[in-house]
Amino acid sequence: MSNVQTVVEMRGITKRFPGIIANDNINLKVKKGEIHALLGENGAGKSTLMNVLFGLYQPEEGEILINESPVKITSPNIANEMGIGMVHQHFMLVDPFTVTENIILGKEPKAGLKIDIASAAKKVQELSEQYGLKVDPYAKIADISVGMQQRVEILKTLYRGADILIFDEPTAVLTPQEILELIDIMHNLVKEGKTIILITHKLKEIMAVCDSVTIIRRGKTIDTLTVKETNINELASKMVGREVTFTVDKTEASPKQTILSVNNVTAMGNRGVNALNGISFEVKAGEILGIAGVDGNGQSELIEVLTGLQKAQSGSVTINGKEIMNKTPRYISEEGLANIPEDRHKRGLVLDFSVAENLVLKSYYMDEYNKKGFLDYDKINVHATKLIEEFDVRTPSIHTLARALSGGNQQKGIIAREVDGDPDLLIAAQPTRGLDVGAIEFIHKRLIEQRDKGKAVLLISFELDEIRNVSDRIAVIYEGQIVGVVDPKTTNEEELGLMMSGGKRMQGGTQGE
Amino acid sequence: MNKFVQVFTKDSFLVPVVAIIFGLIVGAFAMLAGGFNPIEAYVALFDKVFGDMYNFGETIRQITPLIFSGLAVAFAFRTGMFNIGVEGQFLMGMVTAVYLGVKLDLPFFLHAPITIVGSMLAGGLWAAFAGWLKAVRGVHEVITTIMLNWTALYLVNFILTTTLVPEGQQRSETIKESAMINIGWLSEMFDSARLHWGTLIALGAAFIFYIVLWKTRTGFELRATGVNPHAAEYAGMNVNKNVVKAMFISGALAGIGGACEILGVFHYQAISAALPGYGFDGIAVALIGGNTPIGVIFGAILFGILTFGAGGMKLGAGVPVELIRVVIASVIFFVAAHGIVRYFLKPILAKKKDKEVL
Numbered sequence: 001m002s003n004v005q006t007v008v009e010m011r012g013i014t015k016r017f018p019g020i021i022a023n024d025n026i027n028l029k030v031k032k033g034e035i036h037a038l039l040g041e042n043g044a045g046k047s048t049l050m051n052v053l054f055g056l057y058q059p060e061e062g063e064i065l066i067n068e069s070p071v072k073i074t075s076p077n078i079a080n081e082m083g084i085g086m087v088h089q090h091f092m093l094v095d096p097f098t099v100t101e102n103i104i105l106g107k108e109p110k111a112g113l114k115i116d117i118a119s120a121a122k123k124v125q126e127l128s129e130q131y132g133l134k135v136d137p138y139a140k141i142a143d144i145s146v147g148m149q150q151r152v153e154i155l156k157t158l159y160r161g162a163d164i165l166i167f168d169e170p171t172a173v174l175t176p177q178e179i180l181e182l183i184d185i186m187h188n189l190v191k192e193g194k195t196i197i198l199i200t201h202k203l204k205e206i207m208a209v210c211d212s213v214t215i216i217r218r219g220k221t222i223d224t225l226t227v228k229e230t231n232i233n234e235l236a237s238k239m240v241g242r243e244v245t246f247t248v249d250k251t252e253a254s255p256k257q258t259i260l261s262v263n264n265v266t267a268m269g270n271r272g273v274n275a276l277n278g279i280s281f282e283v284k285a286g287e288i289l290g291i292a293g294v295d296g297n298g299q300s301e302l303i304e305v306l307t308g309l310q311k312a313q314s315g316s317v318t319i320n321g322k323e324i325m326n327k328t329p330r331y332i333s334e335e336g337l338a339n340i341p342e343d344r345h346k347r348g349l350v351l352d353f354s355v356a357e358n359l360v361l362k363s364y365y366m367d368e369y370n371k372k373g374f375l376d377y378d379k380i381n382v383h384a385t386k387l388i389e390e391f392d393v394r395t396p397s398i399h400t401l402a403r404a405l406s407g408g409n410q411q412k413g414i415i416a417r418e419v420d421g422d423p424d425l426l427i428a429a430q431p432t433r434g435l436d437v438g439a440i441e442f443i444h445k446r447l448i449e450q451r452d453k454g455k456a457v458l459l460i461s462f463e464l465d466e467i468r469n470v471s472d473r474i475a476v477i478y479e480g481q482i483v484g485v486v487d488p489k490t491t492n493e494e495e496l497g498l499m500m501s502g503g504k505r506m507q508g509g510t511q512g513e
Numbered sequence: 514m515n516k517f518v519q520v521f522t523k524d525s526f527l528v529p530v531v532a533i534i535f536g537l538i539v540g541a542f543a544m545l546a547g548g549f550n551p552i553e554a555y556v557a558l559f560d561k562v563f564g565d566m567y568n569f570g571e572t573i574r575q576i577t578p579l580i581f582s583g584l585a586v587a588f589a590f591r592t593g594m595f596n597i598g599v600e601g602q603f604l605m606g607m608v609t610a611v612y613l614g615v616k617l618d619l620p621f622f623l624h625a626p627i628t629i630v631g632s633m634l635a636g637g638l639w640a641a642f643a644g645w646l647k648a649v650r651g652v653h654e655v656i657t658t659i660m661l662n663w664t665a666l667y668l669v670n671f672i673l674t675t676t677l678v679p680e681g682q683q684r685s686e687t688i689k690e691s692a693m694i695n696i697g698w699l700s701e702m703f704d705s706a707r708l709h710w711g712t713l714i715a716l717g718a719a720f721i722f723y724i725v726l727w728k729t730r731t732g733f734e735l736r737a738t739g740v741n742p743h744a745a746e747y748a749g750m751n752v753n754k755n756v757v758k759a760m761f762i763s764g765a766l767a768g769i770g771g772a773c774e775i776l777g778v779f780h781y782q783a784i785s786a787a788l789p790g791y792g793f794d795g796i797a798v799a800l801i802g803g804n805t806p807i808g809v810i811f812g813a814i815l816f817g818i819l820t821f822g823a824g825g826m827k828l829g830a831g832v833p834v835e836l837i838r839v840v841i842a843s844v845i846f847f848v849a850a851h852g853i854v855r856y857f858l859k860p861i862l863a864k865k866k867d868k869e870v871l
Binding site for chain 1: 728729730732733734736737740741743744745746747748749750751
């Protein structure tokens with residue numbers, strides 16, 4: 001036996017859900033003290049596998065060994081007892097509570113009848129210092145940054161005595177600087193003897209922090225590689241199953257007249273403070289303007305104001321010179337605005353409607369789809385058949401419920417519907433969130449195709465790579481304002497990162513000339 | 514469309530039937546525990562309902578208002594709202610029918626239709642008010658409709674005492690004959706059971722329910738608003754308008770139901786201290802029927818048979834009313850909680866699926 005101990009071993013794990021095999025005889029071997037990546041596209045079965053390890057699912061076949069002895073993990077509590085902790089992608093924190101209160105939740109130390117906050121806070125402080133997490137035990141969750149909240153999640157697992165930490169897509173919500181900090185934290189954790197399993201589909205991160213990587217595709221283990229001996233292209237082709245290009249093919253943009261003009265718009269956010277603080281920018285015909293920024297800097301409010309879902313306090317928004325601010329969504333859409341919404345399940349689709357019905361969700365009222373006061377389902381179906389073919393929406397039938405489609409096909413359906421009306425302006429908000437590489441390529445091509453047809457495209461995304469690859473100009477949003485407009489060809493990640501965190505403002509650049 | 518057909522497919526037919534049997538078995542145990550003979554009781558139930566023409570006709574009479582109130586609840590539900598106020602809307606329909614039935618002086622071909630339309634508007638507006646409060650002020654419809662039930666009850670009593678009830682009596686005058694919707698020859702066939710055109714109107718309403726929701730622009734909007742108001746709003750639909758519209762239609766169905774009870778069955782309305790319960794039964798019926806029009810009809814039939822047949826169980830087998838309620842409740846429990854039934858049927862359903870694939 002070698003001196004490097006295997007802490008987690010999953011052998012032949014098979015987990016079926018109605019209609020699909022999420023995990024098909026998967027093997028995973030994680031050595032003590034390493035950072036092991038679990039790489040795969042969305043829907044490949046990474047999360048299912050980790051949920052099996054964390055006791056949320058029971059596998060039909062296969063066995064799990066922790067520290068080389070077989071175990072049965074039937075609940076997250078048992079996983080905790082075995083020293084397995086999970087840092088979820090969506091934080092499970094109580095906003096009005098303090099850091100300490102959140103960490104001890106469910107495991108409160110008692111002093112008589114009271115909760116012993118002081119000693120808990122001390123322990124949190126110690127752990128925080130030991131791993132270089134820099135968390136104030138008495139800060140309220142609502143007051144600290146997203147990066148800090150993530151560290152609270154990490155502390156939560158450490159407080160419960162975790163030796164094996166599972167990170168589920170931890171960088172999705174972080175700025176580039178915060179990502180660097182997280183990488184440091186991971187190295188610290190490993191130095192202190194912890195083992196990390198990192199679930200991700202981002203290849204760069206794996207190259208930067210991981211020791212080894214297990215690739216999963218369609219529920220099957222493809223390979224386990226040592227990171228030092230591989231490269232990004234090899235990982236990508238193993239993940240997708242074919243060669244992938246990372247750059248987006250596009251010609252130079254030839255911007256023409258201004259389509260969308262946003263002038264000094266202010267609007268309230270959820271918390272009753274201004275989310276948009278006099279934001280101004282323009283999008284011209286034949287160009288893609290990318291809006292980069294960290295989540296929560298007014299992107300959602302901007303989209304809602306532009307599409308008419310939220311009222312703005314002041315300013316003006318025009319499409320082709322016509323004022324559309326604070327008009328109804330239908331009025332705005334008839335003026336030529338189409339929108340791939342941020343949250344396709346909440347806004348983009350009625351999941352319990354058929355694909356055909358979803359494809360006319362915005363045009364059902366037009367004469368085209370009505371006959372003598374009734375909906376003309378023949379025309380609606382013809383329309384749907386045409387669009388699913390044109391946009392390669394893979395669905396068993398046009399009568400299938402939208403709910404049953406994969407994320408990529410749902411998104412293709414939305415794009416089909418939005419582009420179908422031949423809009424002058426297309427707003428794409430997080431258009432590739434949660435999609436796999438193939439679908440991302442498709443969607444990027446469609447955005448560029450719109451641009452080349454002489455339409456204006458506004459791309460709002462948290463994915464910096466996406467913004468840099470697709471946009472012709474990049475505007476950075478910070479605290480509800482555009483803090484600068486840069487050229488994607490000359491800027492770099494560091495500059496963008498600084499602007500995104502409010503560290504650098506470009507003077508006089510707000511109009512992007 | 515699918516929803517409409519689904520009711521007839523084998524799977525959804527099997528599940529409710531088994532659910533009813535389960536319910537009757539549990540009810541049987543309840544009766545056994547109480548020292549009564551369940552077989553005797555069930556025989557008495559069916560004997561009461563199907564034993565003679567009069568009682569069979571009266572069962573149909575019992576089923577009719579349940580269809581209306583079930584449809585009313587289901588319609589609101591399809592649009593994402595829980596209309597607990599069908600009770601009050603039904604009452605508003607009833608009082609309007611009595612008022613117009615007594616006060617108007619019209620030929621028969623106008624009197625009944627105008628009265629029904631009046632009741633429909635009364636019920637619809639009563640519900641639309643709750644919808645409006647939700648749309649404009651964001652008040653949850655469960656709260657407002659519950660309160661409007663009581664408001665309706667006392668308002669109805671007030672209208673009755675001040676305008677329709679003769680001095681010293683407890684019930685209103687009888688409506689004019691021109692407003693009545695009884696079917697004389699049919700009643701004769703059923704040994705003078707109170708049969709009326711309302712049953713046909715109820716079936717028609719179920720059909721219109723289907724057409725409106727699944728075939729029209731309005732229905733498209735209402736359904737979209739019901740399952741995903743965020744997407745509906747994003748797609749340019751006026752969610753608030755749809756909320757009011759849906760509540761109006763829901764209340765209108767209840768209002769017609771109220772009119773038919775007056776014009777076809779009672780011909781007068783009594784001052785009442787308590788809510789009559791049509792609306793609450795409607796919630797159960799809608800639930801049993803899975804909020805589909807066909808489902809509601811079957812749900813109403815089941816509920817009507819059980820409640821009407823309950824009289825027979827009491828007389829024929831001596832089962833006390835309280836125990837009969839337990840039996841009814843357990844049947845409804847299993848029909849509504851069809852997940853449990855599905856769980857027990859899993860092996861059978863799975864096998865069937867395999868066969869169908871082959």
